Amino acid sequence: MQFESDPDQRGRGKVSLPERHRSPWWQLGKRLLLALAILAGVVLMVYLDADGYVDGNDPTNKLSLIDAIYYSTVTLSTTGYGDIAPVTDSARLINAFVMTPARIAFLVLLIGTTLEVLATQGRELIRIARWRKTVGHHVVVVGYGTKGRSAVKTLVHNGYDRENIVIVDPSATALAEAHADGLAVVTGDATRREVLRRARVPDAEQVIITTDRDDSNVLTTLTVRQLNPEAYIVSAVREQDNAPLMRQSGANSVITSSDAVGRLLGLSTLSPTLGDVMEDLLTRGDGLEVAERELLVSEVGKQPQSLPDQVIAVVRDEQVYRYFDPVVALLARGDRLIVVRPARELPWAPRPGTHNEDFAADED
Structure with missing residues (x-):
């Protein structure tokens, strides 16, 4: 959906009612x-x-x-x-x-x-x-609760097309909410192979699993991995003890929701300002954001600490290194950077990699 310029001015005083959908x-x-x-x-x-x-x-x-x-x-x-x-x-x-x-x-x-x-x-x-016929190389999101909606919002905010996102959820409430957000929905239990096939999981590029039950997430991960050995699977677990089992089931990345919330609560208690910064990094909108970008031609051979962006990690040969690791003391072609930067570009804080610069990975 595209919005006209200056939506704050154009939208003032305008009444907009939701569409009424009848059976x-x-x-x-x-x-x-x-x-x-x-x-x-x-x-x-x-x-x-x-x-x-x-x-x-x-x-x-x-x-x-x-x-x-x-x-x-x-x-x-x-x-x-x-x-x-x-x-x-x-x-x-x-x-x-x-x-x-x-x-x-x-x-x-x-x-x-x-x-x-x-x-x-x-x-x-x-x-x-x-x-x-057209769907493929898409993202399948299993579960459209709080975590699923936040994941979709993050994808859309970072330029991902809603038409390339498919929701799998058995709930009628999730169906209505996902349709209201302009998303395709497959209604059913994601632990069933036939439901995942309807969501075109064998053709999916990524699968995000966000349900609140670790046992369901493990079974869903196993089924997804069987249907699509190449898909990148991100799965949430409630308990840290279940994270190794989730990785053994085939998940590429595992997020421990309860531990993450607990750490954030502890940080906010010990240092309210640090808690505010962490919340800012995790919240979409103004302030700070964590992003991944390609290395620019002008940055090849430099140290991560010397770049305009605040580099916190470097991805090289599919391995993640902290910015202070001697392995990435000097940046090389093909590296990707994990940076902390402004969520919106400001005159005094330009965002490298967003102005049609030449990327190091594009060179012959």
Whole structure:
């Protein structure tokens, strides 16, 4: 979704309501009730004006309630057998100016509902088929709770396309929230192989597992690794003791949620300012952020400490080294930098690597 410039000014005073999504069965039921209401109204009019109609099979008989129901049904459905007909001026006028609009509304409700249901199902099938053909090298996020939503927000904030993110969650609440965020959802248990196949896990580039149960996360990791040996799997665990088991199951990166929160709480208690800085690093928006970027041509051969960015680690040959490690005393082509930098570029704090500079990895 793209926003126009200066959204703060354009959006002031504007009321925006969420879209109301109704179940197709609710829509169908509503229209059927309206059709029945029209039928009931016509039956009542015919029955109250029974003297204005004549039954061709028995002209001397006055129309009964059953006759009124029969006549109204065949008239609204345009069947019109002709055995019962209006004979008085009032009955004919009612047929001309009341029955005709009611007949049109009745047919529109029934036929229109059928066509809409078929068209909606057809469009949805086409959309799903197109999505299955185009999705690939995407990110699958298992669980759309607090951790899952935060992971998606971080991906989107860093330029990841929402169309390349697929959520797997059995909850109807998660389905509604993910759809509201513009994300594709596969509803089901991620420990089941068939559910992961529907999320196109075999074609995924990365899988993020965020459920609150360590046993489910382990089983999901094993299943994902079996379906896609090349995927990069990031998994959360609640207990640190389960982290080795998660890595043995195939996770490339394991985040211990309870220990991380506990450490942050301890740091905030010992040093409130240090706690604020750590919270700033973990929070999207203004202030500081931790980012990974490529090495620039102008930075080759320099020490990590001498760069404008605050380098905290260097990635070389898929290994992570602290900035003070002698192995990375001098930066070389192919290195990637883990840096602390402003979340938004400021005039006095430029962000290297964001101004179309030449990257060292691009050189022959």
